[in-house]
Amino acid sequence: MKILVTSKRVTDPDMKIKVKADGTGIVTDGMNYKVNPFDEIAIEEALRIKEKGGGAEVVVVGIGGKDAALEIRSGLAMGADRGIHVLCEQAVDSSVVAQILAKVYETEKPDFVIMGKQAVDDDSNQAAQMLAGALGVPQACFASKVELAGDAKSARVTREVDGGLETIEVTFPAVLTADLRLNEPRYASLPGIMKAKKKKIDEIPVASLGVDTNPRVKFVKMTEPPTRKAGVKVADVPTLVQKLKEEAKVI
Amino acid sequence: MTPFLQEHEMFRRSLRELVGREIAPHALEWEAAGALPRELFRKLGEPGFLGVRLSEAHGGSGLDFWSTAVLVQELVRCGSIGVAVSVLAHAEFATKVIDRAGTDELKELFVGPAAAGERIGALAVTEPDAGSDVGAIRTRAVRDGGDYVVNGTKTFITNGSIADFATTAVRTGGPGHRGISLVVIPTDAPGFRKSQRLRKIGCHASDTAELSFEDCRVPARYLVGPEHGGFKLIMQGFEGERLVLALICCQQMRLMWEEARRYGHERKAFGQPLLGFQVWRHRLADALTSIEAAEALTYRAIDLYVRGEPCNQEISMAKLFAAEASVGVAHGCAQIFGGNRYMEEYAIGRLQRDSLAFSVGAGTSEVMREIIARTSGLEPREGAR
Ligand SMILES: Cc1cc2nc3c(=O)[nH]c(=O)nc-3n(C[C@H](O)[C@H](O)[C@H](O)COP(=O)(O)OP(=O)(O)OC[C@H]3O[C@@H](n4cnc5c(N)ncnc54)[C@H](O)[C@@H]3O)c2cc1C
Numbered sequence: 001m002k003i004l005v006t007s008k009r010v011t012d013p014d015m016k017i018k019v020k021a022d023g024t025g026i027v028t029d030g031m032n033y034k035v036n037p038f039d040e041i042a043i044e045e046a047l048r049i050k051e052k053g054g055g056a057e058v059v060v061v062g063i064g065g066k067d068a069a070l071e072i073r074s075g076l077a078m079g080a081d082r083g084i085h086v087l088c089e090q091a092v093d094s095s096v097v098a099q100i101l102a103k104v105y106e107t108e109k110p111d112f113v114i115m116g117k118q119a120v121d122d123d124s125n126q127a128a129q130m131l132a133g134a135l136g137v138p139q140a141c142f143a144s145k146v147e148l149a150g151d152a153k154s155a156r157v158t159r160e161v162d163g164g165l166e167t168i169e170v171t172f173p174a175v176l177t178a179d180l181r182l183n184e185p186r187y188a189s190l191p192g193i194m195k196a197k198k199k200k201i202d203e204i205p206v207a208s209l210g211v212d213t214n215p216r217v218k219f220v221k222m223t224e225p226p227t228r229k230a231g232v233k234v235a236d237v238p239t240l241v242q243k244l245k246e247e248a249k250v251i
Numbered sequence: 252m253t254p255f256l257q258e259h260e261m262f263r264r265s266l267r268e269l270v271g272r273e274i275a276p277h278a279l280e281w282e283a284a285g286a287l288p289r290e291l292f293r294k295l296g297e298p299g300f301l302g303v304r305l306s307e308a309h310g311g312s313g314l315d316f317w318s319t320a321v322l323v324q325e326l327v328r329c330g331s332i333g334v335a336v337s338v339l340a341h342a343e344f345a346t347k348v349i350d351r352a353g354t355d356e357l358k359e360l361f362v363g364p365a366a367a368g369e370r371i372g373a374l375a376v377t378e379p380d381a382g383s384d385v386g387a388i389r390t391r392a393v394r395d396g397g398d399y400v401v402n403g404t405k406t407f408i409t410n411g412s413i414a415d416f417a418t419t420a421v422r423t424g425g426p427g428h429r430g431i432s433l434v435v436i437p438t439d440a441p442g443f444r445k446s447q448r449l450r451k452i453g454c455h456a457s458d459t460a461e462l463s464f465e466d467c468r469v470p471a472r473y474l475v476g477p478e479h480g481g482f483k484l485i486m487q488g489f490e491g492e493r494l495v496l497a498l499i500c501c502q503q504m505r506l507m508w509e510e511a512r513r514y515g516h517e518r519k520a521f522g523q524p525l526l527g528f529q530v531w532r533h534r535l536a537d538a539l540t541s542i543e544a545a546e547a548l549t550y551r552a553i554d555l556y557v558r559g560e561p562c563n564q565e566i567s568m569a570k571l572f573a574a575e576a577s578v579g580v581a582h583g584c585a586q587i588f589g590g591n592r593y594m595e596e597y598a599i600g601r602l603q604r605d606s607l608a609f610s611v612g613a614g615t616s617e618v619m620r621e622i623i624a625r626t627s628g629l630e631p632r633e634g635a636r
Contacts, residue, residue: 194314
């Protein structure tokens with residue numbers, strides 16, 4: 001069995017983000033980067049499936065400039081077997097990502113793909129769905145539980161939907177995405193990190209894939225969220241009620 | 252130019268994740284408890300974070316000191332300096348010397364379990380009457396058949412109350428440094444006593460205790476390295492220990508500086524943020540300069556150490572400079588907090604308190620100056636005295 005997983009390089013969501021004055025993006029100086037946390041959950045799930053037996057190969061794919069190799073290697077440090085780095089310097093949107101992944105899928109022919117439900121930098125939550133569409137295969141997004149069938153030809157996937165859980169069955173090949181509660185990813189171990197140094201990462205220039213890399217989404221501008229106004233202290237309950245009525249107009 | 256490679260960056264990230272999830276949220280609890288929970292050692296051991304420099308054959312990763320540097324830097328980031336002190340006293344101070352000079356049996360018994368975080372170690376050298384003067388220790392180990400019988404007292408021992416084994420300096424021979432040996436004493440050996448935890452003024456998350464030995468029996472096979480060869484092993488061990496402490500100081504200064512900068516932007520006086528006053532901009536500029544200088548000196552010493560070059564002088568300089576700088580930087584960074592510098596609620600006071608340990612531990616600043624003097628031709632020439 002072969003499982004294809006993704007590892008996107010994203011800005012550390014725990015850091016304070018500053019938008020550039022001209023609104024063309026965020027200030028990246030001094031920024032920390034990491035593997036998209038949802039991708040880590042996806043990698044962890046693939047590794048758990050592999051470790052349950054059956055001899056799966058876990059292949060991590062990442063798209064980006066030279067720097068993105070670190071996030072692919074981080075997946076290898078967690079325990080994935082081999083990496084694919086689609087070298088691509090320009091910015092890509094979900095649709096371009098889906099097309100690139102479709103090409104990788106065609107050469108790798110994995111049993112299934114599992115990726116993070118979204119990337120925490122742009123929060124688009126579309127690449128997996130578009131990939132499934134492009135490939136014409138079933139999708140099972142927002143998985144909180146994945147159980148492979150005995151013959152490993154399908155999976156029963158529990159999905160987190162509004163107001164509850166939905167369980168569906170998908171036949172492979174398929175595209176799955178990992179939600180927050182699917183698992184708690186392991187820490188890359190020190191021996192794992194040292195082993196990852198020797199694992200292979202194939203570099204594929206995006207131009208060689210024959211994909212139209214022009215984004216379909218036009219980026220207009222980025223702005224800081226409005227800063228919260230300072231609160232006020234009120235003298236007593238009647239004043240509070242009055243303010244809620246007249247100023248906040250909520251009662 | 253950074254000395255850190257891609258693998259260090261991956262280690263740093265993985266460790267940072269663990270520190271953020273498993274350490275930082277509990278650090279204050281452990282400060283109040285006065286020691287780290289055993290469980291933490293297992294959590295760090297599982298992904299191999301305790302075995303950084305220990306040999307691969309015994310559960311370690313056999314890496315060089317740059318990886319230890321990553322371990323120190325990220326542990327200090329949790330904001331409680333005692334965490335790094337306790338973990339490094341275990342993984343480096345107590346265990347590394349067994350890994351370097353011990354027999355295979357000793358490594359199997361102690362290094363493997365220490366790397367896994369299953370057995371916790373302490374290094375016991377200092378005594379109530381002998382600190383800087385290691386050659387004057389009095390704890391005696393007398394051969395009796397296949398055992399040593401140990402009598403004496405050790406004090407200021409980091410991890411003393413939680414340890415499962417103590418790598419202990421004992422006198423097996425005559426007076427002076429030529430009569431000292433290192434022996435691993437399991438803390439459940441008959442005649443081994445742990446005192447109450449000593450009450451310190453800082454580094455509260457690392458426990459410190461007095462140990463005493465009353466006709467304590469330990470197999471003679473637990474000797475580390477040659478009999479009477481302990482002094483040299485202790486001195487070699489000091490190199491790594493001093494680098495660890497220099498790194499702790501550097502990173503702790505950074506934490507304090509970042510706290511001070513944040514506060515200086517937020518707190519207003521006389522109608523402007525404190526950093527609107529040139530005096531504070533300059534004071535923090537000076538502090539940052541000290542931090543960079545301390546780190547550069549420390550990195551230079553590590554570089555020599557890792558390449559196996561003689562570096563006793565450089566290590567002493569790094570430890571001296573970083574430890575002394577941290578006291579000054581701590582004061583400057585704390586002062587911007589006004590009354591809040593004195594409040595437990597603020598990390599800055601705790602960090603300042605913690606900084607006071609480092610001009611003493613693993614060799615005092617005076618001892619560092621003595622080494623620098625001795626290795627740079629400053630001692631009076633023969634017969635001149
Ligand atoms: C938090 C903490 C943790 C510790 N952990 C450990 C541990 O895990 N294991 C362990 O074995 N020890 C540990 N120690 C002990 C530490 O190593 C000793 O305190 C240190 O070596 C100094 O020894 P001393 O306290 O006996 O001071 P002394 O040696 O009595 O020194 C007193 C003063 O005299 C000065 N002095 C001494 N000799 C000279 C000289 N030749 N010239 C000029 N001045 C001199 C010293 O610099 C110092 O200022 C720890 C200490 C602390 C504070």
